[in-house]
Amino acid sequence: MSDLLERLRSRGWRLTAQRRVVAEVLDGDHVHYTADEVHARAVARLPEISRATVYNTLGEMVTLGEVIEVSTDGRAKRYDPNAHHAHQHLVCSGCGAIRDVHPTGNPLADLPDAERFGFTVSSADVTYRGLCPACS
Numbered sequence: 306m307s308d309l310l311e312r313l314r315s316r317g318w319r320l321t322a323q324r325r326v327v328a329e330v331l332d333g334d335h336v337h338y339t340a341d342e343v344h345a346r347a348v349a350r351l352p353e354i355s356r357a358t359v360y361n362t363l364g365e366m367v368t369l370g371e372v373i374e375v376s377t378d379g380r381a382k383r384y385d386p387n388a389h390h391a392h393q394h395l396v397c398s399g400c401g402a403i404r405d406v407h408p409t410g411n412p413l414a415d416l417p418d419a420e421r422f423g424f425t426v427s428s429a430d431v432t433y434r435g436l437c438p439a440c441s
């Protein structure tokens with residue numbers, strides 16, 4: 306589990322019923338839901354929760370650094386609770402399924418000095434694409 310709820314609690318974040326439901330929906334491994342998917346799942350637990358509340362809560366979790374936004378190929382942004390362990394993504398071109406993967410080596414270290422153009426490089430996103438077992 307990603308222990309998102311625990312992390313938010315230890316940050317002293319006030320856990321209202323709405324915030325708790327959003328955190329519960331996102332808690333888990335390999336979770337990368339769009340805001341609409343989070344909303345649909347949250348409504349199943351707390352019927353009165355609004356889309357605006359879900360969007361605002363996701364934004365606050367991102368600001369806190371406990372959830373990261375993932376963009377894949379112009380599809381809707383996804384929200385990932387695995388915010389503290391550097392990882393890359395394996396994306397299915399068929400159904401859009403996403404898995405967290407941990408390639409050996411460090412993509413930052415792999416960029417040669419000659420190709421840094423004087424930049425101070427702080428992060429790298431690598432996306433592996435292909436077809437998942439269900440789609441291939």
Ligand SMILES: [Zn+2]
Pocket residue numbers: 397398399400401402436437438439440
């Ligand atoms: Zn697939």
Ligand SMILES: [Zn+2]
Pocket residue numbers: 335337385387392393394404405
């Ligand atoms: Zn991820």
